Amino acid sequence: MDNNLQTPYELAFDVRDYECDLQGIVNNANYQHYYEHARHQYLLGKKIDFAALHEIGIDLIVSRVEIDYKYSLRSGDQFKVTVRTRREGHLRLIFEQDIYLLPENKLVSHAKVIGVGISKGRPIKLDAIQGVDSLF
Amino acid sequence: MDNNLQTPYELAFDVRDYECDLQGIVNNANYQHYYEHARHQYLLGKKIDFAALHEIGIDLIVSRVEIDYKYSLRSGDQFKVTVRTRREGHLRLIFEQDIYLLPENKLVSHAKVIGVGISKGRPIKLDAIQGVDSLF
Amino acid sequence: MDNNLQTPYELAFDVRDYECDLQGIVNNANYQHYYEHARHQYLLGKKIDFAALHEIGIDLIVSRVEIDYKYSLRSGDQFKVTVRTRREGHLRLIFEQDIYLLPENKLVSHAKVIGVGISKGRPIKLDAIQGVDSLF
Amino acid sequence: MDNNLQTPYELAFDVRDYECDLQGIVNNANYQHYYEHARHQYLLGKKIDFAALHEIGIDLIVSRVEIDYKYSLRSGDQFKVTVRTRREGHLRLIFEQDIYLLPENKLVSHAKVIGVGISKGRPIKLDAIQGVDSLF
Numbered sequence: 001m002d003n004n005l006q007t008p009y010e011l012a013f014d015v016r017d018y019e020c021d022l023q024g025i026v027n028n029a030n031y032q033h034y035y036e037h038a039r040h041q042y043l044l045g046k047k048i049d050f051a052a053l054h055e056i057g058i059d060l061i062v063s064r065v066e067i068d069y070k071y072s073l074r075s076g077d078q079f080k081v082t083v084r085t086r087r088e089g090h091l092r093l094i095f096e097q098d099i100y101l102l103p104e105n106k107l108v109s110h111a112k113v114i115g116v117g118i119s120k121g122r123p124i125k126l127d128a129i130q131g132v133d134s135l136f
Numbered sequence: 137m138d139n140n141l142q143t144p145y146e147l148a149f150d151v152r153d154y155e156c157d158l159q160g161i162v163n164n165a166n167y168q169h170y171y172e173h174a175r176h177q178y179l180l181g182k183k184i185d186f187a188a189l190h191e192i193g194i195d196l197i198v199s200r201v202e203i204d205y206k207y208s209l210r211s212g213d214q215f216k217v218t219v220r221t222r223r224e225g226h227l228r229l230i231f232e233q234d235i236y237l238l239p240e241n242k243l244v245s246h247a248k249v250i251g252v253g254i255s256k257g258r259p260i261k262l263d264a265i266q267g268v269d270s271l272f
Numbered sequence: 273m274d275n276n277l278q279t280p281y282e283l284a285f286d287v288r289d290y291e292c293d294l295q296g297i298v299n300n301a302n303y304q305h306y307y308e309h310a311r312h313q314y315l316l317g318k319k320i321d322f323a324a325l326h327e328i329g330i331d332l333i334v335s336r337v338e339i340d341y342k343y344s345l346r347s348g349d350q351f352k353v354t355v356r357t358r359r360e361g362h363l364r365l366i367f368e369q370d371i372y373l374l375p376e377n378k379l380v381s382h383a384k385v386i387g388v389g390i391s392k393g394r395p396i397k398l399d400a401i402q403g404v405d406s407l408f
Numbered sequence: 409m410d411n412n413l414q415t416p417y418e419l420a421f422d423v424r425d426y427e428c429d430l431q432g433i434v435n436n437a438n439y440q441h442y443y444e445h446a447r448h449q450y451l452l453g454k455k456i457d458f459a460a461l462h463e464i465g466i467d468l469i470v471s472r473v474e475i476d477y478k479y480s481l482r483s484g485d486q487f488k489v490t491v492r493t494r495r496e497g498h499l500r501l502i503f504e505q506d507i508y509l510l511p512e513n514k515l516v517s518h519a520k521v522i523g524v525g526i527s528k529g530r531p532i533k534l535d536a537i538q539g540v541d542s543l544f
Contacts, residue, residue, distance in 0.1 A: 016312075017323065018305050020158040021154055022153060022157070022160045022459055023467050023469075024323070029154060029440035029441050029444065032436060033290050036288075037289070037290070040288075049348070054430060054431050061477070062477055063477055064475065066472070069470055070471075075158060154441050156459075160459070164337070165301045165308065169424065169426050172301065187425065190294060195297075197297075198341055199340070199341055199342075200341065201300070201338070202336070202337070205335055206335075292429055294429070294431075
């Protein structure tokens with residue numbers, strides 16, 4: 001399947017004032033929180049539970065993030081975070097994510113996040129993680 | 137021992153800019169982070185390890201906090217957080233904590249934090265938690 | 273008006289995994305974030321804009337919080353935060369807030385938050401803050 | 409000057425327990441907080457004050473981050489964050505940063521952070537920001 005044609009998962013958010021810093025804009029690190037929450041909700045919808053996997057000894061961890069900040073979110077803003085997934089080799093799960101200001105759908109930020117599954121300190125094949133095949 | 141005569145534990149901090157919100161002052165919730173970090177470092181010094189206790193099934197949790205905000209911390213400020221402890225009955229560990237702006241030692245905030253030990257969902261006696269007797 | 277009869281404002285939330293700490297439960301300080309976000313959304317609905325007030329030199333600040341933690345929120349939980357307001361004298365705005373686990377409406381936490389308006393470093397009467405009279 | 413020969417700025421940190429998530433490791437977004445705090449302290453030492461610049465209408469913002477996560481920080485860990493700077497063209501200030509676990513100096517994470525100065529919504533030349541020339 002051509003992943004670019006995949007309709008992305010979307011999750012809507014409101015900016016919370018405590019997420020804004022002294023410049024009056026959302027602090028950069030909070031975008032990573034937004035991206036993470038959208039990924040986890042997306043995975044939950046696919047029956048992949050980040051917290052439950054941890055309980056059975058499998059941790060999904062992030063090995064690399066690249067985030068472009070194109071526009072600053074501010075107090076009162078509403079926005080959506082999208083999630084698209086693809087695999088790279090046997091080990092790497094790639095998330096391509098965007099944040100769009102609502103309602104005008106202005107692009108605010110883009111992220112590429114690389115995830116891997118870890119068990120007992122070692123990477124495990126994506127196929128060994130129950131439910132991952134449903135992502136592609 | 138008269139607890140009021142106890143010399144309190146002290147830990148120094150710098151305000152980090154991401155802790156400030158759009159009013160240019162440290163967000164209220166971050167004071168709770170400062171108080172928590174000072175408590176945990178204090179407990180570690182007494183060989184009571186919050187994370188290690190969790191591993192053996194005992195969680196130290198906060199059942200109530202009261203925080204007075206008297207002055208606002210800002211970007212660039214240095215401050216110290218103090219910790220004094222006392223027990224209340226068999227179950228409750230009371231932390232009296234202050235934050236002082238440095239170097240002038242101006243009182244910024246006071247907190248009273250009530251902690252209890254929980255194991256398998258139930259409160260346990262303080263005496264059953266290794267090292268707690270060294271706090272008094 | 274008898275404030276206890278006031279129907280409270282309610283706002284629904286999902287726990288976000290990054291809000292949970294190494295005990296697997298939502299960190300105490302994050303409850304303060306939840307309470308703050310619910311208050312600000314409530315005030316916005318009353319046309320009282322925390323960020324806009326800051327722009328004209330009035331800061332709504334918290335002078336005291338009391339929070340009881342009765343039950344721990346966990347990954348995957350949904351909950352609602354309520355807001356009730358009353359005044360105390362000319363200067364103090366009291367927020368009584370609760371958090372309930374959904375869908376069973378189990379009480380998770382209660383907070384009493386005392387707010388005051390500050391302008392040029394001094395407390396100002398609540399009546400001097402546009403829109404505050406609509407809260408009562 | 410060959411920037412690779414520059415001795416980097418270093419700042420030591422302790423992991424704070426609230427920074428750890430339910431996997432027992434520091435949440436990814438908190439690394440961005442560590443990197444930011446080290447950058448701001450470094451800049452302050454060079455008399456470039458992030459908060460003071462905001463007051464005069466100049467915001468230093470991050471336009472892109474790339475972060476590699478090689479090892480996970482845990483409760484109780486001590487670590488240092490380094491900062492090296494270089495310029496790229498007239499507008500872009502590049503920070504190369506590392507996190508090392510202490511005392512063994514094990515590499516935990518690397519980040520490349522691209523900063524730009526913004527005034528009235530537009531990028532400004534680095535040379536127009538007082539003190540920036542002292543970075544190179």
